[in-house]
Amino acid sequence: MNGILPVALVMGGASGALAARLANRRPDEAPPAELRPQQGANVELPGWLWLYPTIGSAGCGILAVRLPAQTAAQAFVLAAWLTLACAGLCLSAVDIATHRLPTPIIAATSAVVSVLVLAAAWTQNSAKLALAALLGALMCGGLYLTIAVASRARIGLGDVRLAAVLGLGLGTAGPGPVILGALAPFVLALPAALALFVRDRDRGSELPFGPFLVAGALLAVTV
Numbered sequence: 001m002n003g004i005l006p007v008a009l010v011m012g013g014a015s016g017a018l019a020a021r022l023a024n025r026r027p028d029e030a031p032p033a034e035l036r037p038q039q040g041a042n043v044e045l046p047g048w049l050w051l052y053p054t055i056g057s058a059g060c061g062i063l064a065v066r067l068p069a070q071t072a073a074q075a076f077v078l079a080a081w082l083t084l085a086c087a088g089l090c091l092s093a094v095d096i097a098t099h100r101l102p103t104p105i106i107a108a109t110s111a112v113v114s115v116l117v118l119a120a121a122w123t124q125n126s127a128k129l130a131l132a133a134l135l136g137a138l139m140c141g142g143l144y145l146t147i148a149v150a151s152r153a154r155i156g157l158g159d160v161r162l163a164a165v166l167g168l169g170l171g172t173a174g175p176g177p178v179i180l181g182a183l184a185p186f187v188l189a190l191p192a193a194l195a196l197f198v199r200d201r202d203r204g205s206e207l208p209f210g211p212f213l214v215a216g217a218l219l220a221v222t223v
């Protein structure tokens with residue numbers, strides 16, 4: 001763990017810095033030409049955006065401390081979770097800024113996590129871990145797809161895809177974390193949803209759900 005923790009902290013910080021950049025991009029709200037920075041000028045980000053590197057380092061550090069990595073299989077699973085945490089932070093930043101969860105990022109994350117889980121299963125010489133991850137993805141993705149259909153776009157397809165990818169990781173931890181990771185986002189989102197309803201009830205603002213999906217999954221696997 002001594003060697004993994006610094007790597008995890010650096011990964012989290014780097015993904016947080018990228019998340020801050022993504023959160024500051026508004027491609028559909030380009031400023032007037034006279035307000036755009038000149039070529040070669042330094043572009044300063046709002047101060048609060050630099051919370052993202054702190055969040056990233058903290059999240060990845062907690063994963064490195066809480067998840068075992070004594071065997072090769074455990075190390076691959078930890079790598080999968082670090083990938084989910086880093087990608088999840090970037091996706092959360094985009095979702096907060098634009099209310100979108102980009103499919104290419106989710107697809108790339110799914111591919112990397114799938115390879116890492118298969119590698120873990122191969123080193124264990126057992127298909128049970130891979131099967132558990134697949135079932136976790138199907139359970140989480142299926143639950144959120146059902147909610148998306150029933151809620152008429154309150155939960156978007158991006159949330160469904162993200163839930164399925166997070167389910168891959170949750171499945172490696174067992175059925176308990178899968179259930180907790182699937183349900184915790186609703187509990188975590190409730191205070192923010194109530195505050196948004198009271199503040200913007202007339203405008204019908206929507207709450208970005210991606211950050212709560214990621215937070216719920218990380219909570220489920222580390223408690």
